[in-house]
Amino acid sequence: MNVGNVLQTWYGKNRRDLPWRNTGNAYHIWVSEIILQQTRVSQGISYYHRFLKKFPRLEDLARARPDEVMHVWKGLGYYSRARNMHVTAIRILNEYEGKFPSGYENILRLRGIGPYTAAAIASFAFNEPVPVVDGNVYRFLARLFGIVHPVGTAAGKKAVTEKAGKVMNRKNPALHNQAIMEFGALQCTPFRPPCHACPFRKDCLAYITGRVNDLPVKQKKPASEERYFNYVLLTGQLDMLLKKREKQDIWKGLYEFPLFESTSQIEPGQLTGNEWWKRLEKRTGPLHLKYHSGIITHILSHRKIRAVFYHAETRDSLPALQPGETTVSVTNWESIAFPVLIDKFLSQYLPLFLNGSI
DNA sequence: GAATCGTGGCG
DNA sequence: TCGCCAAGATT
Numbered sequence: 001m002n003v004g005n006v007l008q009t010w011y012g013k014n015r016r017d018l019p020w021r022n023t024g025n026a027y028h029i030w031v032s033e034i035i036l037q038q039t040r041v042s043q044g045i046s047y048y049h050r051f052l053k054k055f056p057r058l059e060d061l062a063r064a065r066p067d068e069v070m071h072v073w074k075g076l077g078y079y080s081r082a083r084n085m086h087v088t089a090i091r092i093l094n095e096y097e098g099k100f101p102s103g104y105e106n107i108l109r110l111r112g113i114g115p116y117t118a119a120a121i122a123s124f125a126f127n128e129p130v131p132v133v134d135g136n137v138y139r140f141l142a143r144l145f146g147i148v149h150p151v152g153t154a155a156g157k158k159a160v161t162e163k164a165g166k167v168m169n170r171k172n173p174a175l176h177n178q179a180i181m182e183f184g185a186l187q188c189t190p191f192r193p194p195c196h197a198c199p200f201r202k203d204c205l206a207y208i209t210g211r212v213n214d215l216p217v218k219q220k221k222p223a224s225e226e227r228y229f230n231y232v233l234l235t236g237q238l239d240m241l242l243k244k245r246e247k248q249d250i251w252k253g254l255y256e257f258p259l260f261e262s263t264s265q266i267e268p269g270q271l272t273g274n275e276w277w278k279r280l281e282k283r284t285g286p287l288h289l290k291y292h293s294g295i296i297t298h299i300l301s302h303r304k305i306r307a308v309f310y311h312a313e314t315r316d317s318l319p320a321l322q323p324g325e326t327t328v329s330v331t332n333w334e335s336i337a338f339p340v341l342i343d344k345f346l347s348q349y350l351p352l353f354l355n356g357s358i
Numbered sequence: 359g360a361a362t363c364g365t366g367g368c369g
Numbered sequence: 370t371c372g373c374c375a376a377g378a379t380t
Contacts, residue, residue: 043375190375218373248380
């Protein structure tokens, strides 16, 4: 049997109608592929529309300010994707006159585009015969051919890519690649796949040998470590003080409040008694601590953030700004690209603060 | 090769 | 509550 033909037939009956499948625009396809990296389709769809409404053409993205790009990406996670897209848009505007380049090797050189995304764009937008290997394809082919190399290893990647190239329908790479990914997403699912309804049931090595639940092999992840973030919402009049995160760390490019990070949980007295707080008050003058939240746990993929929010008011207005700092009105905070942790806090806390119940 | 980088949904 | 997962790339 011909794997490619079976996939194509299956795809004709089972494909979802997704917005980025109705375009040949390389820019649109690029946007969709970056958004969908490590992200569910259901979560990505609204961001796809929002992103293209804000930046209809590659040139619009290239000419935008970094803060604008981050604001559109706010809440989607993996923010390096947005920063890299911006860099790449500028480069394409300069080097390719704003026209997205074709050719797998050319595409692969662009920042934020690795082997999968380059293959996806090359095949979807330019119909180039390069096999895509994403998580869906890896899972499907690992099961079908009984590939036991763990996900993420070079050997596994090589073995699966080789198989993907062999089963590819070279007459219509764009359609084929969509089909094989869709098959992994909808039929050859990670958890309890409906093998009874699978067209490859008789040929699937994992199914035949009863190892569907054991493939693909995954290596266990290291335990997630805890970090303790003590945030100070600092207001003077109706402005609050913000600082952009610029270090190589989580949430780079997003804004936050003055932060004291500790290695363990601390009490309010330990915050207002420490050197960091004293330096803060040296800038602001005496602070009135009017509120502190309980511990709020924010889970990242391999970190646990234990956060406490403090609200301190200055006697008068906020101090002069230092580099990387800015202010925003408490009624205009949604114009700022905050991480979800802070976004959630503000959406709950500010209404209470503004109507005087805190 | 291993660690890092977010968020939301699900069992 | 928690681990796993979802169209990966970078360092």
